[in-house]
Amino acid sequence: MLVKKRKNIIDKFSSFICITIDNHQIRSHWKVDSKLEKNIQSKVKLDPEAKESFWAQYFLKMLLVQSSTDNQNLVKNNSQSSFYTAKKHFSAYLQEACLKAAKDIHSEFKYIKYKYSLEEYFQIANIAASSPSKLFKSFNFERHQINIEAYAITAFKRFIRNQIYRQDLEARRTRFSNYGLLKDLNARELTEALQAQSFTAQKVVSHRLAWQCFCEMFQIKVNHLNSRTRSPSQTELLAIANYYNQRCNQLHLSNPLATDIEMVKMLSTCIRAAKNYRHKQYLYFEENYYAIPDSTISEWDVMIKQEECQGIEIILDKMFNNMPEQCQILFNLWQGLNLTQTEIANLVKHKYPQLQKQYQVARQLKKYSRKMLEEFALEWNQTNPEISLNDEKDIERIKSALDNCLQQYCQTRFVSILNKIWERFSYDERQNILNSFNDTNRLLGELEADSLEKNNDSQAVNYQLLETFKEDIETTMYLKKGTLSVFNYKIADVVNEWIQSKQ
Incomplete structure (x- = not known):
């Protein structure tokens, strides 16, 4: 022009x-x-x-x-x-x-x-x-x-x-840093994000209170909520934790006393929940991809919410493993590692030349999503004729629930990889990782692998865990060696959450 x-x-x-x-x-x-x-x-x-x-x-x-x-x-x-x-x-x-x-x-x-x-x-x-x-x-x-x-x-x-x-949701979800995102949230959005993680009511209340204390104590100008928003200092985290403990006492909540480290964990949980929530809301396709709204709760929905999904997992595992390799890779990167469709396009374009742009990845995900939805409905009706899915409306109604199951399924695959890596470490190496996690004021998910200096055993093991995990993913998914380094911060989030589960 x-x-x-x-x-x-x-x-x-x-x-x-x-x-x-x-x-x-x-x-x-x-x-x-x-x-x-x-x-x-x-x-x-x-x-x-x-x-x-x-x-x-x-x-x-x-x-x-x-x-x-x-x-x-x-x-x-x-x-x-x-x-x-x-x-x-x-x-x-x-x-x-x-x-x-x-x-x-x-x-x-x-x-x-x-x-x-x-x-x-x-x-x-x-x-x-x-x-x-x-x-x-x-x-x-x-x-x-x-x-x-x-x-x-x-x-x-x-x-x-x-x-x-x-x-544009895609533009908005990349606008903020982790703590900038927390300041941009409202109470309703955070509550829904935490509930989407299947948190108990008590856990939702405690994390929302931690977020409220953070927002009150950590002041940033609205026009400074961007990708460069700074993280709170240790002094500020201590102040937020003390204020949180005071509020728990005032509200007669029987929550354990929070430290600065515990406050980082709670806020990081809120950040991950908010990212997942906004990620779920952003599904940019050239055509409408959202499920048909329906306030009716089916028996199938109730089963999902009650986590009675052993049979569902069996169907999902069989169906997913029968899907093309391309489908498995795209969904593992998208649902398992929480990569955006633009990031996925940049990652797989060497392996799949037809997936150079975000919209091309979006089309494939849409096509595979629909195929899996139909195949799941067919398999479900064969094994559960008493709760059958009879028409398009029924199929669309289960889409959101199936998406959640599929996300958990893909995330479980990466947990399995980390578990296998963990078995390779000695007892002392494992303890070093856990001690490092508990002693630092920042979670591993906030660290860039390139900035980790291997100047002691603890840091070296953490670096090794992250690098080994990336190498295993690249090998398993037939990706070009070293291509995942661009997404260190997201992969570190996965590793960080997994380490937390080992406590």
Whole structure:
């Protein structure tokens, strides 16, 4: 999307970027609004010495004055006409700012380039430019060093980001760091996330209280909740733990006293639950992939909730092992390691050239999901005729429950790999790993393997466990050696949770 920069005042306040498709090629050019051109020409003739910045401020002041609440009664007849003319002039002036903001965001959101083109970002910026009185309501004319165009670029970028975050779950779920994610949660979302992990009511209450204490004691500005949000210090964790203990006492909760280490564990559990919850909500497919909503609870749903699923596991194991190798690999990476579809595409594209993009992985997952759902229903009806799945509605109703079982099944496969690795270690090596886990103020899931220095036996064993686990996964799934290193933090989460289960 290349256009030449406008050089004179007349062009800058009367022309707009016009995007057309010619023979399947996107082209852009400047299109002049003749009415705006005549109007700005007449104004320039009256004051030929006035510079571009003067006219930009002139039109902006007109917009801000006439759009204010106290002056709404003035925006009538001729005043209304001049208001909209000024608005068009100012929008024309902001065209280059729109384009610059669009280019910056297009570069920033590289991981979703397949979804949004530069032209789309430009159009979103133009929506903001069409309401300059809102965009510039806080603009300070007295600060002469502030350039209107520079101010607009920053505002447009913020506007585009917010629009994308609002409409795109994939963008939103990669927006926050671990602790930034906790600050972004609300009570309802965290409660549902914890309940989705099959936590008892008491465990949900204690973890939600830990989260509330964290939010109250660990203050971060809302606009700083990004991928660089810092972790709380040990002093802050101690303060949060002490506050948590006080609140437990006030609420007469019989929870054991929490330490800073225990607080990290509880918060990390909340983080994992929230990630899984948002991951489940994000299933981007080109067609609707969500289950048909139905408030009716079937006998099958009750069985799942009561965890009476020995027969289900047998069916699932038989069905999954009969699926193509590609299906097993995709679901193990997706459900077992919690990788996004974009991450999976980058990981398997060398093995499966047809899976280069996120949407290609999404299509395969959708196809395999549907196939497994139908095969499961068929197998279920043969073994359980008394609770049969009779139609499409019944099949769709069990989809969510089957997804949960499939996730647990895939996660169990990785637990099995870790158990086998664990058997290779001596008793002393195992104790070193467990002691290291309990003594550190940060969980293994928050550490990057590359930053672990092998300067003592404990750290060396932890590093060895993580590296051995990655090597075994790459071998089992026929992945290129070393490709999992990019996802150290996610794989470390799996290892960390497994170590916690060994306590």
